[in-house]
Amino acid sequence: MNESAFLLGQVFNGFSVASLFILAALGLALSFGLMRVINMAHGEMLMLGGYLAYMTLQVVPGPFGILAALPVAFLGAALLGAVLELTVIHRLSARPLDTLLATWGVSLVLQQAARNLFGAIGVEVTAPTWMDHTVSVNSGFLAGMDLPDTRIFILLIAALVLGALAALLNKTRLGLYVRAVNQDRATAAAMGVNARLIDLLVFSLGTGVAGMAGVILALLGPVTPTVGQSYIVPAFLVVILGGLGSLVGTTIASIIVGLFTALIEIFVDVSVAQVLLLVFVILFIQIRPQGIITVRTRALEG
Amino acid sequence: MKPAPKHVLGGALMLLGVAAPLLINPYELSLLGRFLALCILAMGIMLTWGEAGILSLGQGVFFGLGAYALAMHLKLAGLNLANGDMPDFMVWSGVSALPAFWYPFKNGCFALACVVLVPGGFAAGFSWLVFRRRVGGVYFALITQALALAFSTLLISQQSYTGGFNGLTNFTTLFGQDITTNSAARVIYWVTFILVVLVYFFLRWLLATRYGVMLRATRDGENRVRFLGHDAVPYKVLAFAIAGALAGIGGALFTLHSGVISPAAVGVVPSIEMVVWVAVGGRNILWGAIAGTLLVNFAKDQISSALPSLWLYALGALFILSVSFLPAGIAGLFHAGREENVVRRILRRRKLSTAE
Numbered sequence: 087m088n089e090s091a092f093l094l095g096q097v098f099n100g101f102s103v104a105s106l107f108i109l110a111a112l113g114l115a116l117s118f119g120l121m122r123v124i125n126m127a128h129g130e131m132l133m134l135g136g137y138l139a140y141m142t143l144q145v146v147p148g149p150f151g152i153l154a155a156l157p158v159a160f161l162g163a164a165l166l167g168a169v170l171e172l173t174v175i176h177r178l179s180a181r182p183l184d185t186l187l188a189t190w191g192v193s194l195v196l197q198q199a200a201r202n203l204f205g206a207i208g209v210e211v212t213a214p215t216w217m218d219h220t221v222s223v224n225s226g227f228l229a230g231m232d233l234p235d236t237r238i239f240i241l242l243i244a245a246l247v248l249g250a251l252a253a254l255l256n257k258t259r260l261g262l263y264v265r266a267v268n269q270d271r272a273t274a275a276a277m278g279v280n281a282r283l284i285d286l287l288v289f290s291l292g293t294g295v296a297g298m299a300g301v302i303l304a305l306l307g308p309v310t311p312t313v314g315q316s317y318i319v320p321a322f323l324v325v326i327l328g329g330l331g332s333l334v335g336t337t338i339a340s341i342i343v344g345l346f347t348a349l350i351e352i353f354v355d356v357s358v359a360q361v362l363l364l365v366f367v368i369l370f371i372q373i374r375p376q377g378i379i380t381v382r383t384r385a386l387e388g
Numbered sequence: 389m390k391p392a393p394k395h396v397l398g399g400a401l402m403l404l405g406v407a408a409p410l411l412i413n414p415y416e417l418s419l420l421g422r423f424l425a426l427c428i429l430a431m432g433i434m435l436t437w438g439e440a441g442i443l444s445l446g447q448g449v450f451f452g453l454g455a456y457a458l459a460m461h462l463k464l465a466g467l468n469l470a471n472g473d474m475p476d477f478m479v480w481s482g483v484s485a486l487p488a489f490w491y492p493f494k495n496g497c498f499a500l501a502c503v504v505l506v507p508g509g510f511a512a513g514f515s516w517l518v519f520r521r522r523v524g525g526v527y528f529a530l531i532t533q534a535l536a537l538a539f540s541t542l543l544i545s546q547q548s549y550t551g552g553f554n555g556l557t558n559f560t561t562l563f564g565q566d567i568t569t570n571s572a573a574r575v576i577y578w579v580t581f582i583l584v585v586l587v588y589f590f591l592r593w594l595l596a597t598r599y600g601v602m603l604r605a606t607r608d609g610e611n612r613v614r615f616l617g618h619d620a621v622p623y624k625v626l627a628f629a630i631a632g633a634l635a636g637i638g639g640a641l642f643t644l645h646s647g648v649i650s651p652a653a654v655g656v657v658p659s660i661e662m663v664v665w666v667a668v669g670g671r672n673i674l675w676g677a678i679a680g681t682l683l684v685n686f687a688k689d690q691i692s693s694a695l696p697s698l699w700l701y702a703l704g705a706l707f708i709l710s711v712s713f714l715p716a717g718i719a720g721l722f723h724a725g726r727e728e729n730v731v732r733r734i735l736r737r738r739k740l741s742t743a744e
Contacts, residue, residue: 124526177712182526183443184711187667190660191707198700315656319537322530357545361538367531368517375521 095233096348102237104344105244108337109299110317111324112251113167113292115336118325119268120288123175123185127193128321129314131293133200134166135159135300136309140209149214155301156243163297168290175289176282193314200311208310217305240302247295252333264288268330320347323367329377338378405581409574421577422645423685424584429638430665430677431587432631437663438671439595440627441607442515442524446532447635447662449539450507452654454636455643456543456550457506460490461499462559462567462643469494476558481548490549496563503640504633511632516625524610524624533656540655555650559643567644580641584678587634591674594630603627664703668710669717676719683718 114128142155174192178185213236221233255261266274267281275281303313320343328339346366350359409417429451436442467473474486493499514535518528543550550556559567566572594600605613606620613620643649652658661684669680684706692699710717 118526122526124530174708174712181715183437183441183529184715186443186526186529187660187663188708188711191704191711194700194704194707198697198704202697319534319656323534326527326530355545357538357541360541364531364534364538367534368514371521371523371527372517375523 093352096352097345098233098237100345100348101341102240102344103348104341105240106299106302106317107321107324107340107344108244109247109295109302111321111328111336111340112247112333113289113294113296114321115325115328115330115332116264116292117285117289119330119332120264120271121175121179121285123179123182124189124322124325125170125175125289125293126186126190126318127170127196128189128293128296129318130193130196130200131163131167131296132300132303132314132317133196133309133311134163135297136211136304136313137200137204137209137300138162138297139301139304140204140211140309143211149216152211152214152217152301152305155304156298159297159301160294161297163300164290164294167293168286170293171286171289176285179285197311204309204311206311208308208313210308211304213305236305239305243298243302247298248333248337251291251295255333260284260287320363323363326367327370327377329379332377332379335377335379402585405585406578408581409577414570414573417577418573418645419686419689421573421580422642423682424577424580425638425641425645426662426665426685427584427638427678427681428580428587428641429635429662430669430681431591431674432634432638433662433666434671434674434677435591435595435634436627436631437666438673438677439600439607440603440624442624442628443529443663444532444628444631445529445656445660445663446534446536446539447631448536448654448656448659449532450511450632450635451639451642451659451662452539452543452649452651453507453510453639454503455639455649455654456556457493457499457502457636458640459556459559459643459649460493461496462562463556464490464494465496465559465561475551475556477551477554477556478548481552483548487549500640503636507636507639508629508633511635512625512629515628516621519621519624533659536654536656536659540651543651543654551650553651555648555652556643557648557650559647562644573645576641576644580645583637583641587637588674588678595674599623599626661703664707664710667717668706668714670719670723671715671717673717673719673723676717679718 110128110132113131114124118124136159138159139152139155142158143151145151146154170189170192174188175185178188217235217239220235221238253261255264263274263279263284264287266277266279267284271281299317300309300314303309303317307313324336324339324343327342328335328337343363346363347359350362354362404411408420412420429447433444433447436444463475467475469486469491472485474483478486493502515528518524518531523531543555544553546552561567567576595603602613602618602623606623610620639649639654642653665681665684666677667680668684669678670676687702688699691702714720716723
């Protein structure tokens with residue numbers, strides 16, 4: 087394999103990791119923009135999505151089970167998200183740091199529940215045969231580059247979800263309300279927007295998207311009770327880099343984090359890459375503490 | 389003059405603490421000593437989280453820095469370095485010579501200085517980088533969590549320098565004294581107890597000074613402090629550095645008591661568990677941090693040995709319930725007139741709901 091093919095293969099890997107981060111971080115970033123709270127149990131939404139994919143495939147084996155799993159995981163995770171919002175997050179939304187701790191408690195309970203229900207070892211979801219195929223480039227300067235179909239599938243799903251969300255936020259009335267509450271909650275509420283309902287909808291939408299990310303995770307490796315934890319910390323960093331509640335910012339930040347990890351891992355091992363990513367984030371906030379995209383508001387204390 | 393009841397109670401607890409080695413068996417003493425070491429760290433969390441409003445989910449990192457600094461010395465203590473001796477785990481992982489950064493730790497005084505200065509200095513530098521750009525609150529919590537993750541994975545992956553997943557263990561001597569005997573355990577306990585008392589009074593004094601007032605002012609309205617012409621950053625950085633140093637001291641003492649330090653004690657989950665001790669005990673009251681730490685840890689010891697899977701449910705529930713319904717912790721129940729007094733909070737909520 088020649089060098090440029092290897093490099094481009096890593097870039098492609100970076101993009102497919104980035105698309106996972108997009109799906110995992112979008113919900114976090116959107117609710118963070120609206121309510122200034124971070125849901126530490128968001129990683130468990132990925133886990134739930136993974137287990138739902140596993141269960142769906144038990145019911146609908148066949149080649150298209152995985153496609154059926156996507157809406158199932160979306161609905162399941164969105165439902166759990168709605169329950170979580172109503173019971174814990176809304177009660178505490180005036181105290182963001184306490185919300186963080188309480189949702190961490192939720193995440194511990196969910197992890198242990200998964201351990202008791204499915205076992206600590208984890209379950210496997212086999213990718214359908216139509217995804218076994220690999221696109222290989224055999225000639226030209228990229229000869230030897232392999233693009234597995236699963237990775238292409240991930241990119242496709244992320245692009246679709248991103249497109250749908252962008253349309254929702256920019257083209258519909260609901261999206262208008264979301265943007266209004268994001269900019270100025272009090273004024274939006276005074277104009278008759280039900281900010282409380284918007285919070286709930288956006289939060290469950292975000293957890294639903296994370297559930298879909300869980301289905302994709304299930305294609306890449308075994309689903310374990312702690313599978314969400316390994317993706318959630320980079321997703322938090324994506325939120326910090328991306329800025330408050332911005333779709334574009336989150337997307338750019340996900341791509342930066344994905345490419346950064348994929349490319350740096352050519353030179354150093356995974357653990358050092360993690361340290362370097364953190365160093366990168368800390369250096370980045372020296373330049374742009376508000377993140378890549380800043381929503382301008384008049385509020386002094388966001 | 390008749391002494392106030394709280395002074396009588398304090399004095400009695402102090403006597404009980406000093407006499408503990410004579411009252412309980414060595415196993416219980418080792419547990420108590422271990423948990424008292426954690427109390428030192430918890431008081432640091434009370435300082436940053438309760439008084440300065442900085443939530444760190446990465447105190448395990450500073451705990452680990454202190455713990456490993458002492459553990460490295462303990463590993464080298466019995467060895468003859470001129471002979472080319474190396475710690476056991478380095479021999480097993482096939483390291484040919486002792487890495488250069490291990491050498492200074494042969495000196496006990498250097499190691500003890502490192503226990504305080506490395507975590508304290510690192511906490512100062514790290515928090516300055518973040519706070520100077522006015523990044524705080526939730527962002528800071530998330531960044532410190534990423535720090536805890538990076539630190540523990542780094543410890544695990546650099547097996548030949550750090551002992552990897554198993555960490556450092558098999559300690560025998562410190563300053564020429566055998567530390568495995570029961571009498572040594574008693575001395576270590578007393579040292580720990582005295583340090584807990586000293587740190588308690590140091591922080592009480594610190595929080596009563598102008599510095600303490602400025603710290604609380606920064607917590608309640610950082611921008612107002614700025615508008616009054618003060619720079620809030622040094623106050624916060626100093627608080628975080630003190631908490632870091634205290635975590636380091638706690639880590640070193642914990643290592644002495646338990647005889648082992650491994651990445652499992654410093655990662656993401658232990659770091660956030662440290663916060664829950666203080667949340668349960670009471671984040672705004674010093675003795676609350678101590679009480680919470682002892683209570684949660686003894687409960688963990690009891691529950692997790694009997695029903696391991698129940699402990700995680702209990703811990704999760706503890707997080708949710710204490711934060712939702714008892715934000716001032718157990719100590720808050722006793723301190724009437726504090727801002728988060730429970731009774732007053734319930735009354736206020738009732739008033740709010742009738743107003744709506």
